Amino acid sequence: MAKTNPGRFFEDYRVGQVIDHAVPRTVTSGERALYHALYPARHALYSSDEFARACGLPESPIDDLAAFHVVFGKTVPDISLNAVANLGYAEGRWLTPVYAGDTLRSSSEVIGLKQNSNGKSGVVYVRTTGSNQRGETVMEYCRWVMVRKNDPDAPAPETVIPDLKKVLTPEDLAVPQGLNFDNYDFTLAGEPHRWGDYQVGETIDHVDGVTIEEAEHMMATRLWQNTSKVHFDATIRPDGQRLIYGGHVISMARALSFNGLGNAQMIVGLNAGAHANPCFSGDTVKAWTEVLDKADTPAPGVGAVRLRLVATKGGAPFELKGEDGKYLPNVLLDLDYWALMPQ
Template sequence: MAKTNPGRFFEDYTVGQQIQHAVPRTVTVGERALYHALYPARHALYSSDEFARGCGLPGAPLDDLAAFHIVFGKTVPDISLNAVANLGYGEGRWLKPAYPGDTLRARSTVIGLKQNSNGKTGVVYVRSEGLNQRDELVMSFCRWVMVKKRDVEAPAPETVVPDLAQAIAPGDLVIPEGLDFTSYDFALAGEAHRWSDYEIGEQIDHVDGVTIEDAEHMMATRLWQNTSKVHFDATLRADGQRLIYGGHVISLARALSFNGLANAQMIAGLNAGAHANPCFAGTTVHAWSEVLDKAETTAPGVGAIRLRLVARSGGEAFTLKDAAGRYLPHVLLDLDYWALIPL
């Protein structure tokens, strides 16, 4: 009897199915160091225990996206091992910071299914949750993935597409306990721009670019214990290329956004996200942002800013879609998120 696991295929999912994911992960300062080595990540709150303590936290947490990648990676063997592509995100909320010493695990619920017209693949919608060793929710997010069918003759399931909120309401954002920006040190943070300096509709070109290499991408994807075959096995694609993990592009774009948004310290909500076009080694990534909304919070000195973050492989900054509403070929990522910033 075979003991290896080929992973789930589209017909293995049912709406309402609950999946407990294997291999909890205890995080250390090593994850932080590797995250900052893999990306030009330098937001002060995650770089300095002293800066974080000055903002009311017990120390520097693990970068929000590093925690996201760890939880995401736990879900891959059960959700996207046989994925063609990870398509999008919604209703993401960071509920509690993760600190070195915390153990993260994940669970998911299937909330939708839709077979594609070609009959060879289908879209699986899940809501995944990350928990710490105290069974406290650290984060929750929805994503949808295109997954291969094992048997193209298998009947299509009833189509269920979840109705997800277009954006997290500002009042539903969770502010980390103790966070206080009233004594925020702008000089140490790297920029003087605060919440009141940004206008809705303002666009920011983050200027810098980074060329992605296979080696760093594969190291990052292994770090998150993401086992999706398309990221490692070059024989799975006709062009012989490994697909760059979409989260790698997210973290790279977020790190590039430091230039212009250095004080957008913590990610609190993920409203929507799409990997518009595939990314491969050798691609040089640039990023730009647009301010979509602003809101005050109940935490002292803390504001919320809603941002569109776009990663591009070329083309002009601030270009996104064509006249028909399709993403332009140079657009890699379109991410809509809430960040916490000093007032």
């Protein structure tokens, strides 16, 4: 009897299937230190307990994307171990901050299936929930991933494509209890720009770039216990290259966005996301942002801003798609998210 796990293939999924993922993980300040070592992350709320307390939180939370990576990593052995590519995201919400000492676990429900026309793979849609040791939901999100078939002759399932929100409304966003930006220290935060200084339609070139290193990518992917074969095994892809984990690109672009958006402190909503083109070691990631919307929140001094964060590997900023409507080949990431910012 085989004791090893080859992972699920496309024909192994059924709509309505619920998968509880192993292994729970207790996060510590070590995750924060490694996260800040891997990326140029320096948002003040996630760097300083004292800054966080001055903003009404009990201490500095774990970076929202670090928490996302932990929750995401739990799902990989069951959802995307045999993935060709992770395709997109929707309806992502950060509901409860994650603090050092919290234990996170993940569960996913299959909400859609669609076999590709080549009959060799298909797209699996899941809704993932991450919870802490108290049973509180810390985040939830939907994603869809292209997964290989093990048996090309396996019958195609009935096509079910879930109806997902294109954009979260401000009412969908959860502002952490106690968050208060009335006494926000712009000097310590590193930038003077507040919510009222940004205009819908404004674009921001984040200027800096970081070249992706093989060793750092491998360390990051292992840190989140992401076991997807395409990130580790160079024989999986016909080009013999290991694919950079899409979350690595997300975190790199978010960290680069500090230059111009240093006061966009907390990510609270993920409207949409697409890994437009593959990223490989040696690519230099740069980023730019477009301001899409703004909204008030009930929290004192806290505004919400909807941002489109684009990561590229060269090319002029503010160019996204060609005349054919397809992403330009230098575009790596197109991420639409809500963040909290002092008013």
